[in-house]
Amino acid sequence: MSGLLNDTQREVRELARDFAERRVAPHAAEWNARHEIPRDVLRDLGAMGFLAVAVPEEYGGAGLDSTCLALVITELARADAGLSVTVAVQNGLVCSPILRAGTEEQKRTWLPRLASGEVFGAYALTEPDAGSDAASLRATATRDGDGWRISGSKMWITNGGFAGVLVVFARTGGQGSGGVSAFIAEPGEGFEAGPELAKMGLHSSSTVGLTFDGLRVGADAMLGEEGQGLKLALATLDGGRITVAAQACGIAQAAVDLAVDYARHREAFGGRIARFQGVQFPVADASAKLDAARLLMLHAAALRDAGLPYRAEGAKAKLFASAVAVEAADVAVQTLGGYGYSAEYPAERLYRDAKITELYEGTSQIQRLVIARELWGADAR
Ligand SMILES: Cc1cc2nc3c(=O)[nH]c(=O)nc-3n(C[C@H](O)[C@H](O)[C@H](O)COP(=O)(O)OP(=O)(O)OC[C@H]3O[C@@H](n4cnc5c(N)ncnc54)[C@H](O)[C@@H]3O)c2cc1C
Secondary structure: OHHHOOHHHHHHHHHHHHHHHHHHHHHHHHHHHHOOOOHHHHHHHHHOOOOOOOOOHHHOOOOOOHHHHHHHHHHHHHHOHHHHHHHHHHHHHHHHHHHHHOOHHHHHHHHHHHHHOOOOEEEEOOEOOEOOOHHHOOOEEEEEOOEEEEEEEEEEEEOOOOOOEEEEEEEOOOOOHHHEEEEEEOOOOOEEEEEEOOOOOOOOOOEEEEEEEEEEEOHHHEEOOOOOHHHHHHHHHHHHHHHHHHHHHHHHHHHHHHHHHHHHHOEEOOEEHHHOHHHHHHHHHHHHHHHHHHHHHHHHHHHHHOOOOOHHHHHHHHHHHHHHHHHHHHHHHHHHHHHHHOOOOOHHHHHHHHHHHHOOOOOHHHHHHHHHHHHHHHHHO
16 A cells, blocks of 8 residues: 555654554553553654644644544554544544634634643534434533533543543534534533443443533634534544544454464464465455455545545445454454454454444444435435
């Protein structure tokens, strides 16, 4: 794939790979067992510019492009998917909507702090009864003097357990998509983050429910225009899906690498298991599909970098790459046999971590819906 990247993109990928191999991979099992990522690792990622890769330098970011962000997320996910989602949310779901819709003051207040890692952010769209159907969300923001009070519940919020700032979506008008507005809110009185949710994988990342009970925000907290919140939420997810595809590629790469390495050393029936076609072919298939997934991901990122439409391409990249991650992780477990099922090797963690890429930021069914709408337009509704 190197031939498809420019010098800067190659350099960023090498930096991220080096960091992931030295600072992340050796500790990933321990962080997942402890359900946390050390703060100094997150701060060091900030110092490298990896918490705000595509944010312009004038706002404290690295001033790079979406392709660089995808490459960073791929390399981090190869070492620890939980860390990669923590970083992907900061970049793609928090910095990105602030950059897209924020006032100059909002950008100057929040982006440098997010970029350095002084503050972590969360993106609070999903509710206990509104996931795929985000337009049915029920949280409200009601006028209070010149500001607003936010009430309602949010569910499955990544980084929510330690976030210092929240991009939160709440209803300011009537029913439907036009009644939703976005806010930049700081935790305070009338806000509570719930306990960590027990989940299948991504154990090193924080995922919690949030309760808003009249949290007050000022007039300057609204992000974008009143009633335009859902549009902003969905446009944000268009970009976020490229980073989920990147995460899937990283998990799949780790799975293929592990299977190749293990089969080279494991012996059965008088020789290495790598000589069996039954072992080779599933890994070969996964490797070919991984290359295709990476191309879809880089294509969607390149369109975004060129300022061209990329909604359907991002959905295709996520749809395909997530299925490849699930398949490759399964192949890794199978290749390692009983050891694939053991916590002694990372295969079982990859298997658990891969599944989420088919679920969040739109399930695979929702990606197909996005693609179908691009194909049929209004006739798909
Ligand atoms: C670990 C984790 C981290 C997350 N992080 C965040 C976060 O940081 N911020 C945030 O806001 N959210 C987050 N989410 C929420 C995530 O994006 C949602 O779980 C996801 O969008 C699916 O919504 P749901 O769980 O309500 O499923 P539902 O919408 O209830 O879907 C259930 C099933 O119905 C299917 N379905 C629904 N509608 C259709 C349709 N029209 N056509 C066909 N099939 C359909 C779905 O594909 C799925 O199979 C996270 C979730 C997890 C598990």
